[in-house]
Amino acid sequence: MYNNQFKIKELRKIILYHNYLYYTLNDPIISDNEYDILIQKLYLLEKKYKRLKDHDSPTNIIGSNLNTHLGTKKHLSPMLSLNNISNINQFLDFETYIKSKLLLEDDIIFCCELKLDGVAVNLIYKDGMLLEAITRGDGFIGENVTDNIKNIKSIPIVLNGIDIPDVLEVRGEVIMLHQDFVQLNQYAKITGTKLFSNPRNAAAGSLRQKNAEITKQRKLIFFCHGVGFFSKSSWKFSSHFNVLEIFKSWGLPVHHSICLCKNHDEVISFFRMMESTRSSLNFDIDGIVVKLDSLILQKKLGNISRAPRWAIACKFVSKLSQTKVLDIHFQVGRTGVITPILQLSPIKLGGVIVKRVSLYNKYEMEKVGICIGDIVTITRSGDVIPKLVSIDLLNREKNKLKLIIFPTHCPICNSFIQQNNGIARCMEDWNCIEQRKKKIIHFFSKKALYINGLGSSLINQLVDNNYIFSPIDIFNLHNFHFSSLHKVGEKLTKKILDNIFSSKNTTLSRFIYALGICDIGINTAKILAKELKNIDNFVNVRISELLVIDHIGKEVANNVFNFVQNLDNRIMINRLSNIYIINDI
Template structure:
């Protein structure tokens, strides 16, 4: 359906429509096919442009816009699951100023002048999953899907050793629904790809794709061979317990007591400066972590304040993701040259259009050998994704 509003420039109307169509296609590739076509940083830029245009021209906002929903439709091969409590995504900030503005808005909505306590945690680069326990037993695991309806992946999640099939400890609830992230650690990812290359099978582009592909296997015996892990980070629903929680930190401590894995890097911080200190500390140790992260998540610690702050259409007002500078960007191959090594071996090297990646200008990339060039069908003029390791 063509959008038409007389007071809005025609070029703007067309740009909004183009952005929506482009984002829908990338949503489909990323969430449904598990085959991302562009880096996350490029997707974020397109989404922010659309958000800004819709904010400038509110009459253009439509219920089916990518800005008004969480994800995409699940595949039909899996049984669909309706979440009792929606699994929402998070808004993003990309610099200190945007984080400061988020903190200020939060304190203003709460009528608080003093610094607020936040729970800070690494933003894991995996797949969001919901676990449902009844009478202490794992009865269902589901993907986030579109936030309201996901896919039943219980048979695959049961193969993950870090996910308890039965809760432990006291005060177990009659019903517990907990959210977390399924990841593939870096070492396991490298081993998986090495095995695939050895058997001339398709390799995965990154640990997130490997984790997503592993969870979407119809045969759990395949998933059981994949080195998956899961960290839990939030309660979705809890019924039938005498426990009363007043802070997010308390809920995490109780999840750990029930045998669920919690990320050891999670920390309570005070105010925006505490958030920034944590962000820089985690950023400095990012490459040493056993898993990929792409930022930090901050959540208001006091649960009553979370309730007071509520939600917008896509995300809670009481939480925000602080993204790291992109480690993946699009570039163009300008030329291919050959370097002679000490042993006389020739190594093809791509000369790239200079591109800023994670704060560094990248203009060269090794292509390893001619077999790799032929396998990937690399040609001058190709648009490529470059990733700073």
């Protein structure tokens, strides 16, 4: 019994921690699937050992502590969560459960909708006027986001039509489209502000701004999916599908992918269709929601503590796989940032063999508390980049694990690592051979001062042989420098030298980008080039001049100013500007 009590206690702590990350910080570190598995484990343990059940267990509550800077407000009726299933057999069990509870034998009519991956919000209309907007919160009390909601263009301030209840709670989801998310992060890079990890976090962060003007600048949209409280005097609907249809006639946004299904076969067809087409959508969904269409039968079934009995979320299966952490190495980036890279026992994931995964930075590594020997769950973010989803904390064999300690010295040049806000950086710049390689590779990359034939493999060999120490040295190369290099014959040598000789025309924006200044992407380089006009103005720019340029934030301005004030950098720029003809922009 003690062992089970310990398991339940640990599971509750883990789930509450993930609730805090998801609902309060908008910064989850595990997938929804992994979270659902944790909740299901806890639910089954509590069901088996009823004496250990606790009213404050995560299986009984929704959400986490609220960010109170916006103020809080009570919902007119509880805003519940949904129970989740992950396969078709479970849906059939759900249908069987409903039939047995309602003593039905005929096919059940379901209303199917997309499960949008956004922020749940409750809109309260009084006499057809938008009165308040409240986030889900703990299901009973949420954050008052009324001022911010009014800046979302798709939400009507006034409803138009007939039979509108005097008081109406409209339930829905605030989301951000993929292209708007990309644009927001591009703008954040230019201004040196916070980058968001996914559209849901961007939507949540935008909705919770203290300054409603910031929310106004962010492109949020809203889709409604249900009704909470309503005054019954003018209410005459008995079908959930019809409610959504009348919402549309009143001016409320409802996504067109809703489907009235007459039996479970049609529900399954809708699920499979959306699973196969989800990648073509311009926003994130993680499944479908299946609801009993009859409002009368919904009321008969009622709710449990945290979810309705008449609705279920059918989740799409993520591409997840478990493997073992074999080792770790610390990668040195172009700007000196040290990135932990986990070495994994190879696994096949989405048709690709995954052997390593990045933990991004020191803060991320210490947050997850990873050890060599841990069993971890991996996914491919966007079906491309391998990403750590979770660690199997419950089944750790602690005596067989080796805690990973972040190094105090650069793994390449052994210089002392400086740390700031969880970012660890080697400060040796060009003196660190790994940084030198990556800086030169970046300098001659396609968006910078590209030279055909001068790729990363060749540059690495030239650096390793001490033939080049900076981009300037490329222009002093001769035939004999290439003779000892791997897979470089006379023909290729001549081609590369000819390309080096003929590639001395460029633009100011490409030149600035090529310098590899921290946080300066090609778009920021174009902004700087447009404002500063020429290389002399760039080298002699004052920080006050940078701060008045649109889209240049304080951090970016400091990075540029500190770079051009460095004597070695000024010498390099001067010598390069004598080699290159630098045109405007």
